[in-house]
Amino acid sequence: MRRARSRRQWSRMAELEKTGEIVEAQVVEANRGGLVVDVGLRGFVPLSQLLSVGNLGTGERAAVPDALRDYVGKRLPLKVIEADPRRDRLILSEKAAAQQQRRRRKEEASSRLVEGQILEGTVASVTTFGLFVDVGAADGLVHRSEITWERGIEPTALHNPGDRVRVLVTGVDRERGRISLSIKRLVEDPWARALRELAVGTDIDATVTRVMPYGAFARLASGVEGLIHVSEIALRRITSPSEVVHPGDLVRVRVVAIDPDRRRLSLSMRQASGNVVYATRTDQDANV
Structure with missing residues (x-):
């Protein structure tokens, strides 16, 4: 028995x-x-x-x-x-039981989610390819390309585990149990605003964000970045952009070209009226 x-x-x-x-x-x-x-x-x-x-x-x-x-x-x-x-x-x-329960909750959650939903979530983990965000019953992935519109920064450095974030559901793969999310799509694409506000020949203030051997990148108030080629930085000939500008400098630039398809903006300090680097360094260093 x-x-x-x-x-x-x-x-x-x-x-x-x-x-x-x-x-x-x-x-x-x-x-x-x-x-x-x-x-x-x-x-x-x-x-x-x-x-x-x-x-x-x-x-x-x-x-x-x-x-x-x-x-x-x-x-x-x-x-x-x-x-x-x-x-x-x-x-x-x-552990294996908990993993299986989480997979099931994710499948159940994905069956209820639809594209276009806006959710509150908590950053569960940060990886090189993006953020995993806990939206309640399951985790979704905010790919690194969907974290911010800003360029020239490491997007995964903007958030830490435990941060509260608002996300947009951009895709639900029910067969694979995957949830795709976006943070940046909850704010307007800076290029959409820039195309409304900018025109070739416009003079505008910008902040230098990066200095490279071939020129300097500067961000406009709309949030887009443009390139000031080394040949367009000063009236005199210079061998390196760092002779004139540094990150953080506020400069006056002229919009010389807009390429919306390639999302590229060409700027010129040399052609702008009032060609001055504003006071972020000493007066001697700020002279153009």
Whole structure:
């Protein structure tokens, strides 16, 4: 009778391993290596498979730490990752169960989301390719190209984990469970404003943002950046833009060319009226 019940229980564990179904189990014992749980059979959850307990230091290995003792008597959602009746080995994972639950929540969330929705979220993590934002039930990705309209800066440096952000849902891939988001599309494209306000021959103030060997980039009040070629910086001949301008300088420029298709703006200090670098350095340094 007992053997038949044991076979049935092992058969069920093997089926759970195949299907990935999550099972709840009570923690009955804690030791230095992890937790012993009761799922009809005795199973083991190794330390590495627990969500809130990391690897123990050498001093903590001598006794069962309180963090593990606190689990005893609690019920945990677990996933069977190995069921081997011949070796009497049943291994379960709290981490794998949590990952699966999160995937399911993401699938459920993506089924409710539609493109064009505006959501409040929290930056969950920052990577080289963008931000993962928790919008409630799941995380969505703000690709680095969708963080800001500004150019010449590292977009992923603008936010940190824990930051609250407003995002626009730009895509929902229900089959792959992916949610695409944008931060920058919630504000007007600076180029749209620039095309309304600027015209070739217009003189306007701009702030130098970067100085390169071939010229200086300057940002207008509309938010767009334009290039002042080295030949268009001063009335006299100069070999390097840094002889005249530095990042942060406020300068008067003339719009000499607008290329909306390539999103390029050509500027000239030399042609602008009142060709002066305003006071951000000493008077001697500011002379053109």
